[in-house]
Amino acid sequence: MELNSRVPTGPLAEKWDNHCFASKLVNPANRRKFKIIVVGTGLAGASASATLAEQGYQVTSICIQDSPRRAHSIAAQGGINAAKNYQNDGDSIHRLFYDTIKGGDFRSREANVYRLAQVSNNIIDQCVAQGVPFAREYGGTLANRSFGGAQVSRTFYARGQTGQQLLLGAYSALSRQIKSGKITMLPRKEMMELVLIDGRARGIISRDIISGKLETLTADAVILATGGYGNAYFLSTNAMASNVTAAWRAHKLGAGFANPCYVQIHPTCIPVHGDYQSKLTLMSESLRNDGRVWVPKTPGDKRRPASIPEAERDYYLENKYPSFGNLVPRDVASRNAKEQCDAGKGVGSTSLAVYLDFAEAIRRDGEANILKKYGNLFQMYEKITDSNPLHEPMMIYPAVHYTMGGLWVDYNLMTTIPGLFAIGECNFSDHGANRLGASALMQGLADGYFIIANSIAGYLGSSDLKSVNTDHPQFLESQKKVHDRILKLLRSSEGGPEGKFTVDEIHKELGLLLWDHCGMARNKEGLEKALAALPAIQEKFWKKVYIPGSGNELNQSLERAGRVADFLEFAEILIHDALAREESCGCHLREESQTEEHEAKRDDANYSYVSVWEHQGEGKQPQLHKEPLTFTEVTPSQRSYK
Amino acid sequence: MKTIDLELEIWRQKDTITAGQFENYTLKSISTDMSFLEMLDVLNEKLTREGKEPVAFDHDCREGICGTCGAVVNGIAHGPEPGTTLCQLHMRHFASGDTLVIEPFRSRAFPVRKDLMVDRSALDRIIQAGGYVSVNTGGTPDGNSTPIPSATAELAMDAAACIGCGACVASCPNGAAMLFTGAKISQLCLLPQGQPERRERALAMVTTMDSEGFGNCTNERECEAVCPKGISISNIARMNREFVKASFLG
Structure with missing residues (x-):
């Protein structure tokens, strides 16, 4: 596998402009001759589809939901970063670039991150022009707030629903192109397979969720905007349908998968409270501005929080990190919560939670002011837990939230398969080993609105593509492969449910294995144990899973089974990657690599690279390739929040 | 952990053109901390283990923002709690022995696709x-x-x-x-x-x-x-x- 990052030459600040100028273009009159498939309609997918259609390409956009407006970007709460420096507090493109690359613990590609910071300002202008109702100051200018990992105020927001408003903006642009006939929108379709002809991505096989019918779509280029793989852990803050299937199918056909072990575990989520639980809910990072995190000093103290006197509480983040206190980055806050619970000091019925206490802030600022800031979050918390944070501290625990790893892409966002692009959370490109708050929305829209169209033109303008149609033997073969796989999934269900397991039961088993051994803290022994335990779960799935119904109808159990089958295979490279990276960086803590104070210790001499996994065939060990990371503008340093 | 027992009457419909009907189910020991959709998950796991067809329903984010879920519960869209989507409705708002009648969002412009799923x-x-x-x-x-x-x-x-x-x-x-x-x-x-x-x-x-x-x-x-x-x-x-x-x- 050749890993050519295609980073343009020249000074960092000029690379993107130079690249745009050097790239091949497609003449406006010729664009309508090219067909492009975009899979997924989140921020990245919807913005890419709309932009490409505006430029004149024939776009087919598919999504798994019943409407493109429902993609999981909609659930993002906090905001979107941009280097506008509207607050005159010293922000700049260079500062946003630096904060992002440092926040990622120096494990991302300099040129990509710099470009992200450069186009961030255009995103805000674009969204305002679409009628996105961002929060405003009384004078009518755009308002900003602060987020973790930055000392400037650069986050634009629309209440606690920024993702929703940005997505509806992109959806409106998409809708306009659907109306004009330039986008064929196919909702309730799931991509089942990528089709390669002469080594290039030339189409996909999708399954209609309502009828179960398999359909083939041809294209000159395919863009995956299919999100992250957090649901491999069963419990996560991801939507129920979020999955790795499209990316995994591409991986098995030759697309390198980068840094799968970089999984962001967000510190402030509502804790697990029962084995029936289907998902976890995030409580915005902004709560840590006023909430104080604590546990009882004595392990096993089960008194109500109000009965525990001040002297018997351990405000462990404030004590351990006096300068950042409760506002340490996500990875540090998560690991410390785990450490307290492991020491027996966890609270609540499961002892897997810590308090986030607003009592002091309420005394200081008054209930009304606290409710003004966090009212909707308090309400959501109370709906789920039946406890009012005004009267009792919140209970929180870390949960899987975002995946920095993803399909390896070059500077053009093209995977190792020519003609196959990956954008948004689906790729690995910009967040290194830890993503900063309010940067996911920025990256999704940067890729979709401002980067991918240039890459697509560059690819189409420089490739000699023969026309293909769905009668091509490769399409027939791929369709048969999908058909056979569905039959294989259903095979173990013959003879009824007796002695079998449901899809969710097996998914939970996988999730627990990953959470226990490849979660917030990892070590060699645990990872090897998980790797050894995986084949038995895979075998159980293929021999004993029970899926009611058939493949030729709406069958939600079958849909889930297909995704879990891919998570089961994907888990292997996730664990391999965590095992191979014998350093700690960002979210990835290897217990063997810690400072004396139990902080993550990077090993730049040996691990300053992107891990890229290549599929070697069924039952064979995946092969690791390395893209070295070189830094010319920044000097990697050990992060300290003391 | 507080639990309740429930009688469910759920609209079952094979597809858009086939006529549907209500079917009755009994669920025991439902935790009051569950969300409404988690209660349906429990029902579906039970039906699956019994070799019966689970109830099809739309859902995705389960945080009340994607707008995917929804059903009419005892005559009220999204159920009895005001300002709440079905996924954010919790079972503590029901009492043991309650009968819940669950139907799809019916309207001329929303054809039923299957069970509780509409277009x-x-x-x-x-x-x-x-x-x-x-x-x-x-x-x-x-x-x-x-x-x-x-x-x-x-x-x-x-x-x-x-x-x-x-x-x-x-x-x-x-x-x-x-x-x-x-x-x-x-x-x-x-x-x-x-x-x-x-x-x-x-x-x-x-x-x-x-x-x-x-x-x-x-x-x-x-x-x-x-x-x-x-x-x-x-x-x-x-x-x-x-x-x-x-x-x-x-």
């Missing part, structure tokens, strides 16, 4: 008719070049908070989508960016709403009562003004 693509087509500002990517002015009063931005945001779940349509005796359509028309007509296409937008969206088979508003206010995001019917009044103005002024 709401008509709402997408209303947006496609004009629920946007016609601006291409790139070349837009600086975000701060047009000041917008904070109160105006807030009012636009109140309308923009719509999640497109369709509860308004399901609860309306006329099957109207006026709260949904009014919310989008309001958001854009309040903001300076929406001005150039203000009239065409109102005409096109209202016309599409009618042609998709949605009914008219007779001020029942059922939509506002069930809206999980508290969208006000003042948006319908604003839409009507926009439509009348556009019709007369062209």
